[in-house]
Amino acid sequence: MLRALADCNNFYASCERALNPALEGVPIVVLSNNDGCVVARSAEAKALGVPMGAPFFQVRRLCEAHGVHVASSNFALYGDFSERVMEALASHARDIEIYSVDEAFMGFPAMPDADALALGRRIREDVRARTGITVSIGMAPTQLLCKLANELAKGDRSAGGVRVMPSDPAARLEILRGVPAGDLWGVGPGMGARLRAHGLVTAADLAEAEPGRLRSFLGVVGERLGLEARGVACHVLREDQGPRKSILSSRSFGRAVTDRAELGEALAHHAAHAAAKLREDGLVAATLVAFARTNKHRPDLPQLRPDAAVRLDPPTDDASRLAAAAADALGRLWEPGYEWKKAGVCLHELSPAGRSQPSLPGLGPEASEARRRLMAAMDKVNAELGRDALRLASTGIERAWKGRSERRTDLSTTDPGKLPTAKAVDPRVRRTRIRFHE
Numbered sequence: 115m116l117r118a119l120a121d122c123n124n125f126y127a128s129c130e131r132a133l134n135p136a137l138e139g140v141p142i143v144v145l146s147n148n149d150g151c152v153v154a155r156s157a158e159a160k161a162l163g164v165p166m167g168a169p170f171f172q173v174r175r176l177c178e179a180h181g182v183h184v185a186s187s188n189f190a191l192y193g194d195f196s197e198r199v200m201e202a203l204a205s206h207a208r209d210i211e212i213y214s215v216d217e218a219f220m221g222f223p224a225m226p227d228a229d230a231l232a233l234g235r236r237i238r239e240d241v242r243a244r245t246g247i248t249v250s251i252g253m254a255p256t257q258l259l260c261k262l263a264n265e266l267a268k269g270d271r272s273a274g275g276v277r278v279m280p281s282d283p284a285a286r287l288e289i290l291r292g293v294p295a296g297d298l299w300g301v302g303p304g305m306g307a308r309l310r311a312h313g314l315v316t317a318a319d320l321a322e323a324e325p326g327r328l329r330s331f332l333g334v335v336g337e338r339l340g341l342e343a344r345g346v347a348c349h350v351l352r353e354d355q356g357p358r359k360s361i362l363s364s365r366s367f368g369r370a371v372t373d374r375a376e377l378g379e380a381l382a383h384h385a386a387h388a389a390a391k392l393r394e395d396g397l398v399a400a401t402l403v404a405f406a407r408t409n410k411h412r413p414d415l416p417q418l419r420p421d422a423a424v425r426l427d428p429p430t431d432d433a434s435r436l437a438a439a440a441a442d443a444l445g446r447l448w449e450p451g452y453e454w455k456k457a458g459v460c461l462h463e464l465s466p467a468g469r470s471q472p473s474l475p476g477l478g479p480e481a482s483e484a485r486r487r488l489m490a491a492m493d494k495v496n497a498e499l500g501r502d503a504l505r506l507a508s509t510g511i512e513r514a515w516k517g518r519s520e521r522r523t524d525l526s527t528t529d530p531g532k533l534p535t536a537k538a539v540d541p542r543v544r545r546t547r548i549r550f551h552e
Contacts, residue, residue, distance in 0.1 A: 115347065116222040116230055118253040119260035120203050120237065123268070123275075125216035125247070126154035129195045130185050132246030141182040145170055148366040149186055169411075190501075195247060202241045206233075211351040219257055221351045227278050234276035254279035257349050258342035259286075261299040262317070283345065290317035290343065300339060308332060317343055358395060363388040364458025367515045370409070371454040374444070377406060379510035381440040384459045386506050389433040392461065393493060398429035400463035402436060404443035409455035420447035429465060432485050433492070436461075437508050 122128060127142040141158035145151065152168050162180050164173050170184070177184055196215045204210045209221035222233065234251040241249050252263030259279045266289075267277035280286045295317050296306030308331060314320050320328075321343035329337040338348040363384035371377050381404050392399060405421035422443035430436065440459055495504045502509075 115255070116224050116253060117255065117257060117260050117347070117351070118207075118220045118222065118234065118237075118251055119213075119257070119264045120199075120218050120220065120241070120249045120251050121264050121268075122199060122216035123248045123250055124154060124156050125195075126187065126192055127156040127159070128247050129188075129192050130183070131156070132195065133191075137183055141177075141180060143173075143177060143182050143184050145184065145186055147187060148368060150366065153187065195245060198245045199241055199247055199249070202244045203237065206237045206240070209351045219260065219351055227281055230278045231276060234278065235274065238275050248275065251276045252279070253277070255281070255345045256342040256347045258299055258339065259345065262293065286345065287318050287321060290321055293317040295320045298339070298343070300335075305332065305336070321345075358397065358464055359462075360464065361388045361391050361397075361399070361461040362458065363391070364405075364456065364460075365516075366456045367454065369515070371457075371515050372452070374448050374450075376510075376515045377448065377454055377457060378441055378444050379508065379513065380457045380515050381406075381444055381459060382437040382506060383509040383513070384457065385436040385440040386433040386509050388459055388461050389431055389436045389489075390493065390496075392431035392464070393467075393489060396467050397464045398431045398467045399436070399461035400426050400429040400465070401461070402426060402439045402443065403460045403462065404440050404447060405458060405460070406447055406454050407456040408452050412453075416452055418449055418452050420449065422446040429463070431467060432489060433506055434485070437506055441508070 124142075126144040130142055130144065131137045139158065140156075141162055141164075142154075142156040143152050143159050143164055144154035146153045149170060151170060152164060152166060152173065155164050155166065159182055162176065162182070164176060164182070176182075192215065199216075200210070200212055200218055203218050203220060207220035207222065211219045213219055222230075225233070230253045234253055238249055238251055241247060250264050250267045252260045252265070252267055253276070254260045254263050263277040263279045267273045267275055270277070279289070293316060295301060295309045295314055296303075298317055298320070301309070309315075309320065312327075312331060314323055320340050323340050325337045325340055328340045332339070341348050365380075365384075367380070371380070385402065385404075388399075401423055403421055403423045405419070407419050408417050409415065410417065424439040424443050426435065426439060436459075443459075492504050496502065
């Protein structure tokens with residue numbers, strides 16, 4: 115079986131560029147929630163030395179000096195682009211496992227290397243044509259080698275964005291000799307140090323090591339790592355990732371929050387948001403954990419990281435019940451005198467709706483058909499009019515605590531009113547070029 119890893123290049127920055135062709139060739143930086151840190155960079159921004167994860171205030175002058183386009187994160191936009199890319203990839207693959215928002219493993223029947231290279235190029239061109247997003251593709255017999263091939267494709271312009279690991283073991287080992295074992299996917303600093311201590315320095319050393327020897331000091335994980343490097347697949351592509359184990363909703367505040375009512379609004383908002391995710395996936399939750407965090411980057415201020423759990427009986431997906439649970443948790447985690455930077459809720463013990471154990475009489479609220487219809491109506495309204503068009507009053511009206519997104523692109527692929535506008539220019543019409551002089 116042939117496997118492939120498709121990885122979107124500089125994904126968030128590429129999404130911004132796909133909706134604004136004027137950004138072609140322009141360095142792009144995308145900021146995290148609350149416009150705090152750099153979470154994505156185009157190739158041009160990387161070349162300027164903008165570091166990943168840097169607080170924006172540290173690189174603001176560098177960006178201004180070089181005309182960097184700075185955008186706030188637009189996760190709804192990126193999620194829609196991700197779905198479109200995955201749909202395009204799935205149309206070519208026999209099997210597909212979505213690994214992250216911008217990566218997917220694909221499975222194909224075995225084929226000669228030349229045919230695999232041609233297939234990878236066709237997929238890359240099709241994704242680009244259908245979505246405007248450029249992907250790099252690495253093809254190999256195992257997921258580990260796919261990841262390595264993908265990295266090699268990104269680092270070699272002559273590869274044209276596609277790299278196929280040779281099916282010939284000798285040729286493949288020759289490539290692995292130039293790759294440090296510590297650089298392989300899944301090898302952390304600790305495992306890398308143990309490999310070096312046992313004389314396994316390159317990826318080729320790992321591939322040639324006896325599986326039993328690797329297992330003796332790295333366990334079954336190390337044994338599988340060596341087999342994957344050798345070209346023996348140890349992982350099966352999983353199209354169905356199974357139900358969620360938990361749901362998290364959390365954001366940083368646009369300013370420090372010191373008011374209990376504001377913190378309560380934020381927790382209720384996150385509880386309602388998590389409830390919508392539950393209903394979307396047909397799940398209910400049995401436990402809600404609410405938490406708040408002070409600003410760890412301000413060591414001059416008092417620090418606190420409290421949380422509180424609330425048991426839900428019976429398990430529920432009702433936004434009002436979850437918001438009430440968040441209010442209950444607030445009473446136990448609130449401490450005056452602190453400047454809160456972030457808050458959120460996490461839902462645990464998820465199970466399919468309709469299969470949860472009902473409460474014993476008198477030990478918990480009965481599930482209400484009217485409440486289920488109300489939640490369904492809320493979801494329908496918000497799907498048609500936009501998120502939070504209809505919401506609980508406890509989640510706030512003004513929401514002064516919300517994070518900043520001052521540089522968010524006012525474009526969308528799902529809102530007809532925010533679609534980009536294309537203009538056709540007749541090449542026969544000669545335009546007068548106007549020059550401005552000081």
